[in-house]
Amino acid sequence: MVGNTEKFPILRVTEKSRDSTVDEVVTEFPLVITLDNHEVVTLLCSPTNLKYLAVGFLFSEGLIKSKDDIKEIIVDDERGMVRVETKGVVSQPSDKRLITSGGGRAPFYHVQGQAKVKSNIEISAPEVLALLDEFVQRSAVFKATGGVHSAALCDTKRILVFSEDIGRHNAIDKIFGECMLEDIPTAGHLVITSGRVSSEIVLKVARRDVPLLISKAAPTNMGVRLANDLGITLIGFAREKRMNLYTNEWRLRGG
Amino acid sequence: MVGNTEKFPILRVTEKSRDSTVDEVVTEFPLVITLDNHEVVTLLCSPTNLKYLAVGFLFSEGLIKSKDDIKEIIVDDERGMVRVETKGVVSQPSDKRLITSGGGRAPFYHVQGQAKVKSNIEISAPEVLALLDEFVQRSAVFKATGGVHSAALCDTKRILVFSEDIGRHNAIDKIFGECMLEDIPTAGHLVITSGRVSSEIVLKVARRDVPLLISKAAPTNMGVRLANDLGITLIGFAREKRMNLYTNEWRLRGG
Numbered sequence: 109m110v111g112n113t114e115k116f117p118i119l120r121v122t123e124k125s126r127d128s129t130v131d132e133v134v135t136e137f138p139l140v141i142t143l144d145n146h147e148v149v150t151l152l153c154s155p156t157n158l159k160y161l162a163v164g165f166l167f168s169e170g171l172i173k174s175k176d177d178i179k180e181i182i183v184d185d186e187r188g189m190v191r192v193e194t195k196g197v198v199s200q201p202s203d204k205r206l207i208t209s210g211g212g213r214a215p216f217y218h219v220q221g222q223a224k225v226k227s228n229i230e231i232s233a234p235e236v237l238a239l240l241d242e243f244v245q246r247s248a249v250f251k252a253t254g255g256v257h258s259a260a261l262c263d264t265k266r267i268l269v270f271s272e273d274i275g276r277h278n279a280i281d282k283i284f285g286e287c288m289l290e291d292i293p294t295a296g297h298l299v300i301t302s303g304r305v306s307s308e309i310v311l312k313v314a315r316r317d318v319p320l321l322i323s324k325a326a327p328t329n330m331g332v333r334l335a336n337d338l339g340i341t342l343i344g345f346a347r348e349k350r351m352n353l354y355t356n357e358w359r360l361r362g363g
Numbered sequence: 364m365v366g367n368t369e370k371f372p373i374l375r376v377t378e379k380s381r382d383s384t385v386d387e388v389v390t391e392f393p394l395v396i397t398l399d400n401h402e403v404v405t406l407l408c409s410p411t412n413l414k415y416l417a418v419g420f421l422f423s424e425g426l427i428k429s430k431d432d433i434k435e436i437i438v439d440d441e442r443g444m445v446r447v448e449t450k451g452v453v454s455q456p457s458d459k460r461l462i463t464s465g466g467g468r469a470p471f472y473h474v475q476g477q478a479k480v481k482s483n484i485e486i487s488a489p490e491v492l493a494l495l496d497e498f499v500q501r502s503a504v505f506k507a508t509g510g511v512h513s514a515a516l517c518d519t520k521r522i523l524v525f526s527e528d529i530g531r532h533n534a535i536d537k538i539f540g541e542c543m544l545e546d547i548p549t550a551g552h553l554v555i556t557s558g559r560v561s562s563e564i565v566l567k568v569a570r571r572d573v574p575l576l577i578s579k580a581a582p583t584n585m586g587v588r589l590a591n592d593l594g595i596t597l598i599g600f601a602r603e604k605r606m607n608l609y610t611n612e613w614r615l616r617g618g
Contacts, residue, residue, distance in 0.1 A: 114584040119608040121488050121598075121615065131607055136561050136583035152561065233376050254600065255559060255581030274561070274583060304510060306391050306407065306529070326510030328391035328529060329369040343376075345509065352386055353374040360376065 110137055110155040110185070112249050134255035134274055140189045143171055154249070154256060154273040157282045159183050161273070162190035164285025168277075168312050175288050222311060224339035227296040227319035231264045232361045233351070236322060239267065240346055243300050246270050250302070259283050261318075262298045276303025277312075284316055294318055305331040305344060314338045320359060322346050327354060365392055365410040365440070367504050389510035389529055395444045398426055409504070409511060409528040412537045414438050416528070417445035419540025423532075423567050430543050477566060479594035482551040482574035486519045487616045488606070491577060494522065495601055498555050501525050505557070514538050516573075517553045531558025532567075539571055549573055560586040560599060569593045575614060577601050582609060 118131040137155035141148045141162045148171065153161060159181055166172045172194065180193040239262050247258045249272045259279035261269040269292060271282035280301060287294050295317035301309065305323045307330035313321050314334075321335065322343040332354045335342035341359040345352045353360055373386040392410035396403045396417045403426065408416060414436055421427045427449065435448040494517050502513045504527045514534035516524040524547060526537035535556060542549050550572035556564065560578045562585035568576050569589075576590065577598040587609045590597035596614040600607045608615055 116584075116587050116609060119612055119615075121606050121608050122604060123489050123492060126488075126608075126615075126617065131609070133582055133584045133587055133609075136585040152563075233381075234378050237378060253581055255583060274559070304529070308407075326508055327388055328510060329371075329388045330391040332371050332388055349377060351376050353376050353381070354371060354386070354388075357374055360374075360381075362381065 110135055112154060112156060113253055132252045134249060134253040136274055138188050140187075141165060142189070142191045144192075144194055151275070151278060153275060153278045155185070155188075156273075157271060157286065158185065158190050160271070160282045160285030160289065161278055162192055162285065163288055164281030164283070165278075166192060167284060167288060168281055168315070175291070222314050222338060224337075225314055225317055225319045226339060227317070229264070229296050229298075229319055230359050230361045231298070231320065235264050236343065236346065236351065236360070237349055239264075239298070239300060240322070240324070242267050243270075247272060247302070258300075258302045260300045261287060261292070261294060262300060264298070267300075268292060268297070276301060277308070279303070280309065280312055284312075287316070298322060300346075301325075304328065305335075305342065307331050307334045310334040310338065310340060310342070314340060319356075322351070365390055367409060367411060368508055387507045389504060389508040391529055393443050395442075396420060397444070397446045399447075399449055406530070406533060408530060408533045410440070410443075411528075412526060412541065413440065413445050415526070415537045415540030415544065416533055417447055417540065418543055419536030419538070420533075421447060422539060422543060423536055423570070430546070477569050477593060479592075480569055480572055480574045481594060482572070484519070484551050484553075484574055485614050485616045486553070486575065490519050491598065491601065491606065491615070492604055494519075494553070494555060495577070495579070497522050498525075498557075502527060502557070513555075513557045515555045516542060516547070516549060517555060519553070522555075523547060523552070531556060532563070534558070535564065535567055539567075542571070553577060555601075556580075559583065560590075560597065562586050562589045565589040565593065565595060565597070569595060574611075577606070 113132045115130050120127045139151045177194050179195045182191040249256045256272045257276040257279045258272050260267045261283045269283045271279050273279040298320040299313050299318050300322045302324050304325045305327040310331050320341045324347050327344045336355040341356040342354040343351045368387045370385050375382045394406045432449050434450045437446040504511045511527045512531040512534045513527050515522045516538045524538045524541050526534050528534040553575040554568050554573050555577045557579050559580045560582040565586050575596045579602050582599045591610040596611040597609040598606045
C-alpha cells in the first residue's frame with residue numbers, strides 16, 4: 109500500500125541562509141473507479157479509505173442512490189482501482205464534462221429538484237468553536253505536509269467521522285461514503301470542511317440532508333445563494349475563535 | 364458583465380458577540396467553452412479574462428497547439444460562453460474523465476513524451492522574495508474575499524502577466540492563454556502560483572517551457588518527482604521570507 113506521505117531531501121532557503129533537510133510531502137494517488145465494468149473516472153486523491161471515496165463519489169455523481177444498490181466492492185490498493193458492482197440498473201454516467209473550481213464534480217445544473225433541508229437542529233457559537241478545535245487537532249497529514257484538506261461529520265458535541273484528502277471534494281465524498289456503508293446517519297448533522305464552499309459543495313451536503321455546513325475557508329456567491337435557497341446554515345472563515353454566518357442564521361443559538 | 368465579487372449581509376460571530384455587517388464574496392461563474400461547435404467543457408471560474416481562460420484551457424488539454432490554430436474567438440459574457448473556431452483539423456477531446464485533486468485537468472498519463480525544460484536561467488533568493496512581495500500585493504480579489512487563487516508569469520525582476528481565479532488551474536490557464544494570444548514568450552520565465560503543486564500543474568508549466576515554478580503552498584509527491592524529471596526548479600511554501608527548494612536547485616544562485 110502506498111503511504112500517505114513521502115520524504116524528499118530539500119533545501120530550506122531564506123534571504124541569507126540555505127540548509128539541507130528532509131521534507132514530508134503529501135502523496136498524490138491515481139484511483140480508477142469502475143461501476144459495473146464501466147470505467148467512470150480517474151481521481152487524483154490521497155491513498156486512504158478508497159472504498160469510501162469510491163462510494164461517496166458515485167453517490168455525489170448520482171450514479172448510485174443508496175447502499176442497497178451495491179452488490180460488491182473490490183478494492184485493489186496496488187493497482188489503484190475500486191470496482192463497484194451493483195445489483196442491477198444504475199444511472200449511466202453523462203458524457204458532458206463539468207470542471208469545477210476545485211474538483212470537477214456535482215453538476216450545478218442538477219440543483220433543480222433538490223429538496224430543502226428541513227432539520228430543526230440548533231447549535232451555539234461555543235459548540236461550533238469547540239468542534240473546530242477538535243477538527244484542527246485531528247488533521248495529522250495536514251500538520252505534517254500542509255498539503256491536504258479535511259472534512260468531518262459531527263453532531264453538536266463531537267466529530268463522528270473524519271477524513272483527509274488532497275482534494276476538498278474527495279475529503280467530503282470519503283465521509284459520506286463511510287456514512288453510507290457503515291449506516292451512520294447524516295440527516296440533521298453538521299459537516300465541517302477545510303475547503304472553499306462553492307455551489308457543488310453545498311449541493312453535495314444538501315443531498316445528504318445536512319443542515320449545517322461550516323468551513324474554515326471562504327464561500328463563493330453561488331455557494332451562499334444555494335445554501336440560502338436549500339435551507340442550509342452556512343458558516344465560513346471559522347477560525348481563530350471567529351466565524352461568518354452567511355445564511356439561515358436561526359440555527360446558531362444566541363448568547 | 365458579472366462582477367468579480369458580490370456583497371451579502373452576514374453576522375460576524377465570536378463566542379460572546381454577533382454583529383451585522385456586509386461581506387464581499389467571490390463570484391463563481393459557469394463558462395461553457397466550445398471548439399468548432401463542439402461543447403468541450405463547463406468551467407466554474409471567476410468572470411475575468413474569459414478569452415484567455417478558454418485558450419489556455421484548450422492548450423492545456425492539448426486541443427490546440429498554438430495561436431496559429433485559431434481562426435476566431437467569440438466571447439459571450441452574458442451567456443457565459445466562449446466559442447473558439449480553428450482553421451482546420453484539431454485534436455478531438457477524449458471521452459475519459461480525469462478528475463484531479465483540484466481542478467480536473469491535464470491527464471497525468473500524458474507525461475510520456477514531454478521534453479525536459481532546458482533553460483539556463485538562474486535567480487537569487489532575494490529576487491524570488493521580491494517577486495513574491497509583488498505577487499501578494501497584486502491580489503486584489505483575494506484581499507477582498509479570501510476566496511481566489513493567483514498566478515503570474517515573471518522574469519527575474521518583475522511580474523509580466525498576472526491573473527486571479529477561484530480555481531488554481533484556471534489562474535494558470537489564464538496567464539498562458541494571455542501569453543499565447545498576446546505573443547508573450549513563456550520559455551525561460553518563472554511562474555508563481557498561490558495553489559498547491561500537483562503533477563498536473565508541473566506538466567502544465569513544462570508544456571510552456573517554464574523552468575522555474577514557485578508556489579506559496581505545498582507540493583505533492585508526484586509534483587516533486589515530475590519537476591525533478593522534467594528539469595524544473597520547484598520552490599514550495601514560499602512565504603514569510605522563506606521557501607523550500609525541492610528540485611533542480613542549481614537555478615537558485617547562492618549567496
